[in-house]
Amino acid sequence: MKGAKNDFRPLSYLQPGRNTKVSETMSFIPGQPVTAVVQRIEIRKLRQGEHLILGFSIGGGIDQDPGQNPFSEDKSDKGIYVTRVTPEGPAEVAGLMMGDKVMQVNGWDMTMVTHDQARKRLTKKNEDVVRLLVTRKSLEQAVKHSMM
Amino acid sequence: PPTACGLCQSPEQAPPPTGQDCPQAPAASACGKAQQPPRGPWPIAWEEGPRRHGHGVHLLRVLVLLWSLPGIPQTWDDNWGETTTAVTGTSEHSLSQEDIVRITKDLEDSVGLDCRRYFTLTLAVVLGLLVFLTPLAFLALPHLLWPDKLLVCGTACEGLFISVAFKLLILLLAVWALFFRAPRAGLPRVFVFRALLAVLVLLFVVSYWLFYGVRILDSQDENYQGIVQYAVSLVDALLFIHYLAIVLLELRQLQPAFSVSVTRSTDGETRQYNLGQLSIQRAALAIIENYYRDFFVHNPALLTASKSRAAKHLAGLKVYNVDGEFPATPATGPGNNAATGLAHSQSRAMIAAAARRRDTNHNELYYEEAEHERRVRKRKARLVVAVEEAFTHIKRMQEEEQKKAPGDVMDPREAAQAIFPSMARSLQKYLRTTRQQHCHSMESIQQHLAFCITNNMTPKAFLESYLTPGPTLQYGRERWLARQWTLVSEASVTSGLKEGAIFLLKCIDFSLVVTVKRIPYIQLSEEFIDPKSHKFVLRLQSETSV
Secondary structure, eight states, rough: OOOGTTTTTTTTEOOSSSSSOOSOOOOTTHHHHHHHHEEEEEEEEETTTTEESSSEEEEEEETTTTTOOSSOOOOOOOOOOEEEOOTTTTHHHHTTTTTTTEEEETTTOSSSOOOOHHHHHOTTTTTTTEEEEEEEEEHHHHHHHHHO | OSSSOOOSOOTTOOOOOOOOOHHHHHHHHHHHHHHOOSSSSSGGGGGGGOOEEEEEOOOOOOOOHHSSOOOEEOOOTTTTTTTTOOOOOOHHSSHHHHHHHHHHHHHOOOOOOHHHHHHHHHHHHHHHHHHHHHHHHHHHHHHHHHTOOOOOOOOHHHHHHHHHHHHHHHHHHHHHHOOOOOOOOOOOOOHHHHHHHHHHHHHHHHHHHHHHHIIIITTTTTOOHHHHHHHHHHHHHEEEHHHHIIIIIITTTSOOOOOEEEEETTTOEEEEEESSOOBHHHHHHHHHHHHHHBBBBOOOHHHHHHHHHHHHHHHOOOOOOOSOOOOOOOOOOGGGGHHHHHHHHHHHHHHHHHHHSSSOOHHHHHHHHHHHHHHHHHHHHHHHHHHHHHHHHOOOOOOOHHHHHHHHOOOEEEHHHHHHHHHHHHHHHHHTTTTTTOOOOOOOOOOHHHHHHHHHHHHHHHHHHSSSSSBBBGSGGGGGOOOOOOOESSTTTTTOOOTTTTEEEEOOSSEEEEEEEOOOOOOOHHHOOOGGGGOOOBBBBOEEOO
């Protein structure tokens, strides 16, 4: 679904910082707009031999089985999740945590992609920096607490 | 006009004549100098080099080509008076076509084998008569010898008579079906199973006669029913022996147990066959019958190219011993080391020189083959067009039309003769290019054409038998050059096939090398899959590290 971001499904992300206002929970109904609290994470790729690595592993995708995802709340969520973060890697340094759901990579949507498309968008050879928008449960709670 | 110098052969690839005809006078003396000409397929004479003079008529070509004029090239060699000739190895072993035909005729005239056939035939007839007449004799003799003393036996005996009659009839039909067949081959040794069965039958019948003679004839037994039952038991046992014969002779070798690989020695064509447990001679027979059906016909004209290349290799270097003795056949002994050493060094020198020489044979071969292919394809295109056009000249007439216009009506043979000339030339050229011209005579082509016309075949169907070489069966009987085969085997020919056995089937032109391998034991196991068990899910969560 390459042109998905142009199609039917408008996304609205609320950029964080410290003062974000969010009222919706992170639910996932296909075809409906998704609202989530996201954190912007900028990872600088590390050169290891001939590869540029980011230092984490992803799982999920619209061609994968969502029931097996240990990190998702809603077991029908086919998004891309971070399953492992290598210690002292560029991702950990930038603040990525295990269990995060990746919503965008450098502007490209990640909520409706296949596993391979996600991998490709993260591992483009001509990009040194990837800017991810990730969301996690604790962010939402943090926002709620801060509003109260 | 050709000269009278008929002894020598001129080769096909002779250099073009220098413009001078072979003068009459020197030809005679030149021929007197000439050595025994090599007889064989034409390129053999090529390497003789300086001996080309006069005209030569290729014996081989005259015998087999029916349309072409025999080639009579005239070459005049300026150096005929001054050259020496050397006889190369190849010319000693070649046979001309004449020799081949002569040998075949000699073999076919031999009579020795027929005596054995008649002997076995008479033996079989005697045995058969003995077998059939014995039960009848058992039944009839008491009535003839002591009719008064016999007890009258009523319905039981009559029932037994009927059963004897029918069983004998069945036995007669069964023996006719199994044994009364035209012999299809003469094998070198006796057929072991048949001999065993004949001995068994003979022993059996003889023992029954012995018993009959001693216990019944001598004592003049009155119990006729017992005698009839005795005869019935004989017929039953004969039927069982016939069952044994079927199993041993026919059924046992049906199950394939060996896989034999048959290779023709001249061009390497190989086929595989599955055979059962047979003796080597019966396996050889089965292989030969399959050979006539499967292998492409043996065409010696296709082998001349490689022979000429081999001849050129040999002709390239000649080793002359200018210092005196010939290192001829080495005798045994200690003083002989010098001679063998000389021979060794000569061969080594030849090999070294051959390696050093800039050999462009492969280049020639490549371009020659490409050129030949192109020529064949061009001729084939012309041929196909000519034949298709020729076929359009003919139209089949229907029944009603036949009565209306009886003018130009032709039967298939005449129709074939009418359209043949328009395609004859291109067909002849094509056959010449593919070197098949001796396989097809004009008569056979016209016959085939008439056959195709009668059966409504298309031009492509007519051409198919000329475009590809077919099995030997397809050609006339005179092409079956060898019906006399020789079985060369290290193991006895009546022994069974074994893993790794190798034997040869030789005929005059070539031989078939047969290798035997056992078919492996196959262990087959079963696995049951419930049709409801075909279920699918999306792929497991795969994890990729980035």
